[in-house]
Amino acid sequence: MIMFKRLNKYLFQKRAQKYLSSSLRERRFVSYAKAKTVLLLFESDFSEKNLSIRRMINQLQQDGKKVSAWGFVNKKEVASSILPDFRILHHKQTDIFQKPLISFINELDNMEFDLLIDLSLKPLIALEYLAMYANASCKAGAKKTELPILDFVIDLENIKTPENSESNEILIDETYLFEQIIFYLKRIQTND
Numbered sequence: 213m214i215m216f217k218r219l220n221k222y223l224f225q226k227r228a229q230k231y232l233s234s235s236l237r238e239r240r241f242v243s244y245a246k247a248k249t250v251l252l253l254f255e256s257d258f259s260e261k262n263l264s265i266r267r268m269i270n271q272l273q274q275d276g277k278k279v280s281a282w283g284f285v286n287k288k289e290v291a292s293s294i295l296p297d298f299r300i301l302h303h304k305q306t307d308i309f310q311k312p313l314i315s316f317i318n319e320l321d322n323m324e325f326d327l328l329i330d331l332s333l334k335p336l337i338a339l340e341y342l343a344m345y346a347n348a349s350c351k352a353g354a355k356k357t358e359l360p361i362l363d364f365v366i367d368l369e370n371i372k373t374p375e376n377s378e379s380n381e382i383l384i385d386e387t388y389l390f391e392q393i394i395f396y397l398k399r400i401q402t403n404d
Contacts, residue, residue, distance in 0.1 A: 220309050224337050227311075228344055228359050239363050242350035244397035247327040249278045251346055253339050253353075254331040254386060256285035256300045260292045264387050265331070269298070280323065284338040301338060310337040317345050329353065329393055330362065331386040352393045366392050 250272055254265050265281060272279045283300040290302045306312050320342060328346050330353030332339050343351060344361050352364035368384055382388065 220337055221335070223309050224311075224340060225357075225359065228340070228361065231344060232360060237347075238349065240349050241364070241400065242326045242397075243400060244275075244394060247277060247350075247397070249325045249327070250280070251323075251325040251328045251348055252279060252281040252331060253328065253342055253346075254281065254283045255333070255336055255339065256283035256290075256292075258285065258287065260285060260290060260300055262300075264385070268331075268387070268390050280325070282320075282342055284336055284342075306338050311341050312338055317341070320346050323347060326350065327352065327397075329390065331389055332356070333368065333384070333386065333389065352397070354389055364393070364396070366396075 252265065252268065252272075254262065256262055256265075262283065265283070269279050269281055280297045281299075285300050285302050288303050290300045292298075292300045294300075301312060301316065305316060311317075323346075325346065325348040328343060328348035328351040330339065330343050330351070333354055335356045340357070340361065343353065350364060351362045353362045353366070355362075355365045355367045355369070366389065368389065371382060371384060
C-alpha cells in the first residue's frame with residue numbers, strides 16, 4: 213500500500229511537471245474585491261455534510277461571488293448528489309492513480325474562475341489534479357508540494373502555536389486556512 217502511494221505521488225509529479233511546462237496559463241494576482249468567480253477545492257468529511265465548507269460558500273455568496281465547490285472523499289460511493297456548483301468526487305470517479313476521469317477534467321477546463329482556493333491541508337492527489345487543471349487566474353492554498361501549481365501559498369508548517377497554553381492554541385483546519393487566505397487577499401493592494 214505504501215509503495216502504491218509512492219507510485220501515485222511519483223506519477224502525479226511527473227505528469228504535473230510535463231503539464232506545467234507545456235501549459236501557458238496567464239497567472240495574475242486577484243484581490244478579494246476583484247474576484248467574481250471562485251472555485252473551492254476541499255477534502256470532504258466522511259459524512260459528506262461539510263458544514264464548514266457550506267458556511268464558507270455562503271460567506272462568499274453574500275459577498276457577491278459566484279462559487280463552485282468541488283470536494284473529494286476517500287470512499288467508493290457518495291450519498292451527495294452531483295450539482296453544477298457543488299460536487300464530491302470519490303474513488304469511482306478517479307482512475308487507479310487518483311486522477312479524476314477525463315469528463316471531470318474537461319468540465320473543469322471549460323469553466324473559468326478568477327480565484328481558486330484549495331482548502332485541503334494535506335496532499336490529496338485527486339484534488340491536486342483538479343487544482344492543476346482548473347482554469348483560474350489566481351490559485352491559492354496551503355503549501356503541500358514544491359510544484360508551482362498554486363500562485364499564492366500559505367505555509368502552515370511555520371505557524372507557531374503557543375506552548376503550554378491550551379486556550380490560545382491555534383486550530384489549523386480548513387476554516388483557519390480559508391480565513392488566512394481571505395485576510396491576505398483583502399489586504400494586498402495591487403496597481404492593475
